[in-house]
Amino acid sequence: MLKIEAIFRPERVGAVTDSLLAAGVTGFHYQNVTGQGQQKGVEVVTGRGGQTTRSASSKTLLVTVVSDDKKDAVVEAIVSASRTGEIGDGKIFVTEISDTIRVRTGEAGESAI
Amino acid sequence: MLKIEAIFRPERVGAVTDSLLAAGVTGFHYQNVTGQGQQKGVEVVTGRGGQTTRSASSKTLLVTVVSDDKKDAVVEAIVSASRTGEIGDGKIFVTEISDTIRVRTGEAGESAI
Amino acid sequence: MLKIEAIFRPERVGAVTDSLLAAGVTGFHYQNVTGQGQQKGVEVVTGRGGQTTRSASSKTLLVTVVSDDKKDAVVEAIVSASRTGEIGDGKIFVTEISDTIRVRTGEAGESAI
Amino acid sequence: MDSGHTSWMLIATALVFFMTPGLAFFYGGLVRAKNIINTVMMSFMSIAIVSIVWVLWGYSLAFGTGNAFIGDFSHLGLSGISFASAEGDDIPPLLFVAFQMMFAVITPALITGAFAERFKFSTYLIFLVLWSTLVYAPITHWVWASNVLADGTEVNGWLWDLGALDFAGGTVIHINAGIAAVAAALLVGKRRNPGIQPNNVPYVVLGAAILWLGWFGFNAGSAVAANDSAANAFLVTSLAASTAALTWGVISHLKTGKMGAVGVATGAVAGLVAITPAAGAVNAMGALAIGFGAGLICFYAVELLHKTKMDDALDVFAVHGIGGIWGAIATGIFALEAITGGTKGLIEGNVAQVGIQAVAVIATVAYSGIVSLIILFILDKIPGLGLRSSESDEDIGLDLAEHGEQSAVQDGAN
């Protein structure tokens, strides 16, 4: 089982979740985070008229746990839905996880995903 | 050391944390996320009177890092406190982690948990 | 590749991110979470004048993925920037991750970090 | 018609209107985030529904001649209320209808704090109709109705005849709502899992500030003229609120080392409640005394009531009920002849006034308590209605369950 964590632009969340469902993902969760990478943040005006660069921007972090064989399809689904080609598009991180439990039934392992 | 990530209904957070403390967990953190699984979201009315289904619901994501031997007790603590038996109860994901450091003292490994 | 997750006091986020950039980290993201550990929460007054202890406090959770060799430098950067010596300083958790993909280019592995 | 008095009563009416949205925010900030819309909507729908009840039959029942206990149906749909002012009217008759309408609107909205976070919304809408008709209108009649028949006989409400001082509605509005809150809290039962922290403290302060602002219309408007009495009412209203806010803040600082904004805001409201009946009777020094008493008494009333099994979620009884009773009695104590225009209080030697005030309190508590209980009991038994939300609605939060909305969208495409 793999945990796939994707960071992308918040305005893409609808496209990404549609794309994930199309790719057969059964569940996911997401939240807004503040991120910084090569895109060195966004220009903001200071309260009173000056300008400054805030060194971080809003991103959405989405997490989905899938079986190992779905990795490529899921990565592809996310990339295709969130890529703009501009700096700041985001990253996907893949981690192995050792177990999954479904709270409702208590079942564990692959079938609980 | 294991990282246990649990997603459940937000109204259960008090019960879950009580149950975790009773199970001997020493620390955790949680946050609200937006999630989608078999429960296909919640009914909302559109701004102006119509109805639609928002394809995601609010969930709470709790994370606790514990020593390997506590896994079953912790999973059981979470499940018992958050199960309603209805779709949407949530999932628990278990990941192995390779190290823990306590910021205050700098100590690492199991004792830092 | 390692995922380094650090929980610390929210007011330290500026110091930590500066310190990370100085240590050569190329990206990270953070968010506010609610956490509980040895610091058993904070004192709050109930709405109407009484007093109670809320069993959790606000913390910031920062995540950065780095190559294996940077682990010590990154941990050190975080610890030095967030330590106060008081209970509640936080934890750092390290997890191995199996892959990273850069959305913008599709490149995978170390170079995508 | 006097353009100055009319001008003041127009804006005073607008200010009293604004109190109900203010209350919506005061209460809305205190509940958990999953119930804020529901809480706000309870106040908002009181504007929508009670206004209609008022013009259709409420005004007639409250201010129609009738007898000493209830009005009549002579002004159904405002029939017989002239568009044009008569010779000698200070203000247009329709303006008095509108001013009183705003009082009728806010009173049941006050009660909603008691059953917040767990009351069935559709039942509440029906409750609004019944309660305004069966509880609010009669008590208003007792205190404020005064009609002269063609033959010159006066037909007044019985508390008016008794000589009870209630300048702006301490009994009619606050004690009335406060005791109905007890009835409601008892019948609907405790919340499953109440939170301890208000979801939005700035909203609480915003709401309190709007209430305070609106209370100038409420109290100074109750002079029904722009005159010396209105000016005095204005000043003492603000002073009592300030003193009670400070008192509450200081007590809680002494007890906990912290001065919470919610406490201070609640103290201000308690002071406003207590000065309501007294605003046309006391001077600035009386206001300081009343405000101090309100802060002190209501603070401890909240503490005490939290130890009971009753879950009056937003302390309606402690603040409006107890605060209102203190205000009614204190009016009997601190009333000055020069200000009431005739009636003395205890400090000027008129012990009897305190007794009269007590009668007004007791009558209101008894009538409103019993009739509110009956109304709610019946609503609870009617199939398809019932007072209590389902457990799952309560858990999910009434915003989503009853209104299909969330107060704020959290993540993603925002």
Add this chain to the structure above:
Amino acid sequence: MDSGHTSWMLIATALVFFMTPGLAFFYGGLVRAKNIINTVMMSFMSIAIVSIVWVLWGYSLAFGTGNAFIGDFSHLGLSGISFASAEGDDIPPLLFVAFQMMFAVITPALITGAFAERFKFSTYLIFLVLWSTLVYAPITHWVWASNVLADGTEVNGWLWDLGALDFAGGTVIHINAGIAAVAAALLVGKRRNPGIQPNNVPYVVLGAAILWLGWFGFNAGSAVAANDSAANAFLVTSLAASTAALTWGVISHLKTGKMGAVGVATGAVAGLVAITPAAGAVNAMGALAIGFGAGLICFYAVELLHKTKMDDALDVFAVHGIGGIWGAIATGIFALEAITGGTKGLIEGNVAQVGIQAVAVIATVAYSGIVSLIILFILDKIPGLGLRSSESDEDIGLDLAEHGEQSAVQDGAN
């Protein structure tokens, strides 16, 4: 000068001022969180810019003598408007300028709901100047300008001469803004990726409450005196809003089992819009009818218009356009001679009045629709301007892109 009338018009003007920030919150709560500052700023900048236009030339074009269609330049920079009231003035002349200024300010702000979340801000600022001058000022002149020449000839706006009833600006403000909204929505095009959920429901309710409050100044202030007509206008305004809010709430409850706060708030606004022309013409029962019609008609107008390809983001046309048209016609139906002081409506047998009202509607729709289209079309073609934000600005959100701000800071050092 009468101090009572002056007092009322001072505060009525302040209330109408407050409507524009109220609108800012009403609209601001409805958009996505990434566009709230932009939406709020659109209203706020209308205050800043249109006020200046108004005193420099707008007032002169609207209320200067001129002819039946447009004023003149006799009061540029308010020249010729006396500081001191003349014998027989109810209120100081400058106060009338200020009162009308607030109407001029809110009208273009209403339009912004149509093109929310995707309009170029700098172009909008220029649009404010052009639209107030070329659309708002003439239509105001048609309906409200009435001047007497030295030789005793009256020079009135043509709709005034026709006998159209528009007490507080149903045509001038609401139909006018509603139809301009259509023009704007069509020319700017649909949003790339509209959300379905309002970002902040309490703000929507707060905004609606402030609008309601301000509308007392708007409608009862349109009596330009503290008199019987103002009192009646006050009462019917609140009743129509209540009835429309309730109607909307009940319909949506019947359809979905839920009563959303946004719907109820929108219903209230629809009721306020519909009663605007009628506030000096109908009684309380008329107000209930108008409010009920507004709730019903506007609810279905919203549904219907959502099925079209037009993206009128915040339903400006359905609420202000359709609601305004219903109000204008309903004024012709429910007007009572005793209240208008002479003109009867359909229910008193005067069929013609409905026709006159229809002429006013059609003229406004035609003129405002066409001229608004032309203005926007030209702005779209001017290099460096253009109506539409860039795709990336729209995606990031206009708050950051246009204003360099975020409505709330999320994480970290807060």
Add this chain to the structure above:
Amino acid sequence: MDSGHTSWMLIATALVFFMTPGLAFFYGGLVRAKNIINTVMMSFMSIAIVSIVWVLWGYSLAFGTGNAFIGDFSHLGLSGISFASAEGDDIPPLLFVAFQMMFAVITPALITGAFAERFKFSTYLIFLVLWSTLVYAPITHWVWASNVLADGTEVNGWLWDLGALDFAGGTVIHINAGIAAVAAALLVGKRRNPGIQPNNVPYVVLGAAILWLGWFGFNAGSAVAANDSAANAFLVTSLAASTAALTWGVISHLKTGKMGAVGVATGAVAGLVAITPAAGAVNAMGALAIGFGAGLICFYAVELLHKTKMDDALDVFAVHGIGGIWGAIATGIFALEAITGGTKGLIEGNVAQVGIQAVAVIATVAYSGIVSLIILFILDKIPGLGLRSSESDEDIGLDLAEHGEQSAVQDGAN
């Protein structure tokens, strides 16, 4: 007593009251989220405490006869202020007390912006008492006190006698608060780790809108009557705010390509500050000039002051101090005899008036600056008090540390 004037002053007083909660939101939105409650409470507690000080001794010190520099103790506890208006009074005497009370309340609240996010709350409460007594009351006396002795001698404040024009309190309120802000910012020191982004921009706009609304009561109420002067004050107030907001917005757009809402809101406040002394002296064209000057001057004052080592957190000195000084001088420039009712300004050839205005400015700056410094210096040295929060309180945030509350609950059971 004139009912029209009384009506206006009742509501004007309510409007000025509402400014302080407005300020609470304006300031509250600008700080970091962990300090919003503390910031809001600073304003709110000024209402609670200064009101009490005012009726106990403040009014007496400010408006009691005394001498040219300070009043006396003749009206302690409002003794000697009659409930009933005397023959010839425009408004009830108690209403004037209440109106002035609201001015006394907001002035120290303005200062709090300078030391936001790091000031010890209990010390602040004591500061309120001392500062109102020792700084506010005397300067008010200088400018506005005017009493006639039994023998017919006039005893006026010395700036009144000098002929300084300060219609609504440019010196008394704004310059006074602005310079005290400098004293406070210097003594309390810089924040450990100031943020750059306001936590809640809509609150800033809401606060600015409420301030603007309330300022109508502040400035037009300073006519103490519903008359021509009030109408003019109303109009010029709004125009100056609009012009300054637009000016600020345009400058920041030219510099950064973005027009931030916080900047525009701050500009509006700067315009309101600058027009305050001038509202009874200039016409609409003067208001445009003053507003333009305020936007321009205060914008660059903010920039310049940010380069100094002083941490005036919310730019109180730049906006209220510099804006107030500009307004005081500009009043001397643009005053028109027809409007002031006698005094000419520079543009009508009276060069001397600018000098008189400058004297008023210098006197206020000197007195307030020095006495504020002394008060704060002493408070800092008193054991158990001190000006500065502990480092850990500042880090955690004053909401939790001082008030035991969080403005919003984040996660979990909400």
